[in-house]
Amino acid sequence: MLYSAADYGGxxxxxxxxxxxxxxxxxxxxxxxLVMGAGFVVAIFAxxxxxxxxxxEIFGWRVPATLHFPLxxxxxxxxxxxxxxxxxxxxxxxxxxxxxxxxxxxxxVPPNTTGEVTVTPATLIASALGWAVFVYALATMxxxxxxxxxxxxxxxxGGLKRSHDLSHGNFWRILFVAxxxxxxxxxxxxxxxxxxLGSAVGADTTESGDLLRLMARAEGAISSQLLPWEIxxxxxxxxxxxLIYSGAAYAYRAISGKKPKEAVVPASx
Numbered sequence: 001m002l003y004s005a006a007d008y009g010g011x012x013x014x015x016x017x018x019x020x021x022x023x024x025x026x027x028x029x030x031x032x033x034l035v036m037g038a039g040f041v042v043a044i045f046a047x048x049x050x051x052x053x054x055x056x057e058i059f060g061w062r063v064p065a066t067l068h069f070p071l072x073x074x075x076x077x078x079x080x081x082x083x084x085x086x087x088x089x090x091x092x093x094x095x096x097x098x099x100x101x102x103x104x105x106x107x108x109v110p111p112n113t114t115g116e117v118t119v120t121p122a123t124l125i126a127s128a129l130g131w132a133v134f135v136y137a138l139a140t141m142x143x144x145x146x147x148x149x150x151x152x153x154x155x156x157x158g159g160l161k162r163s164h165d166l167s168h169g170n171f172w173r174i175l176f177v178a179x180x181x182x183x184x185x186x187x188x189x190x191x192x193x194x195x196x197l198g199s200a201v202g203a204d205t206t207e208s209g210d211l212l213r214l215m216a217r218a219e220g221a222i223s224s225q226l227l228p229w230e231i232x233x234x235x236x237x238x239x240x241x242x243l244i245y246s247g248a249a250y251a252y253r254a255i256s257g258k259k260p261k262e263a264v265v266p267a268s269x
Contacts, residue, residue, distance in 0.1 A: 002049075003237045004230040006042035010035055015223040044086065048078040050241040051149035051248070058249035059153065078152045081159050085145050088160065092137035100130030143167040146174050149245050150252025166255050174251065181247045185240035192232050196221055 013035045014021070020028035052070040056063065103126030143164045151158035151166065167174055196218060222229050 001234065003043050003046040004234045006039040006046065007233055008226065008230050010039045011219070011223055011226055011229075014219060018219075041083075044082045045079050046237075047241070048082050049075050050237075051245045052078050052153055054241060054245040055149045055153040055249040058246050059253075074153060078149065081148055081152055084160055085141075085148065088144065089137075089141045092140055093134075096130070096134040096137045099133045100126070103127075103129045139171065140164070142175060142178060143171060146178055147248055147252050147255070149248045150256075153249075154252060154256070166252070170255055177247055177251060178244075181243040182240070184243065185236050188239065189236050192229075192236070196225075196229070 013032060017025075017028045017032065021032060049070045052075045053068055056068075056070075104123070107120070107122035107126040109123060109126070144160045145163070147163040147166050148160065151163045155162060
């Protein structure tokens with residue numbers, strides 16, 4: 001509910017201020033950035049809370065309560081680690097884009113070039129270098145992030161570095177498991193978005209090549225069915241959380257070679 005509420009707030013603000021945003025109103029655009037940023041932070045916290053609760057369940061820790069919403073030191077540590085993960089990921093992607101742009105510039109491709117680029121040995125090398133750095137960034141993100149829920153819950157001082165170190169020698173297994181676990185919610189999400197996008201385009205395909213106009217129409221379609229859309233978002237979130245975070249907990253136990261000691265989590269948490 002928290003995750004969907006964060007997404008709901010962004011769509012409501014966008015629908016209410018679409019005219020000002022399209023007109024380039026600086027104040028409306030600034031507030032929109034703040035609203036979306038706040039929603040993103042809330043979504044990160046929702047993921048962190050879900051991760052802690054699910055990992056505790058997999059570890060067999062007893063929670064003497066019917067409803068368990070983690071809001072304790074471990075959940076806050078998971079939230080802080082998630083923030084660091086996203087900041088680090090943004091830095092890695094920025095580095096990859098910077099290296100790609102620098103490589104293209106050194107290969108003689110002007111930064112404002114549009115259309116086809118003449119293929120030369122220099123441009124091929126620059127392209128290969130850019131892709132290599134981008135793949136490295138994605139691999140590092142996976143190594144930092146996949147085992148993170150298990151590490152944070154099981155280890156008092158566990159964090160991104162510990163998660164990255166544990167994945168050493170297990171990268172391909174982690175990649176395979178992550179793809180298998182992420183596939184069902186991804187397919188479900190793409191199917192829902194495809195249906196929404198199809199209803200936005202409708203029978204009129206003359207505008208399908210205009211990305212900005214198509215996005216505006218898709219946003220309008222979502223706004224007209226916002227409640228069903230957020231219910232769908234909640235279902236995808238539950239499926240994603242159950243698969244990914246339980247997978248992370250089992251993977252942590254298998255790779256670390258130890259089963260976290262049984263613990264009793266206070267009901268007030």
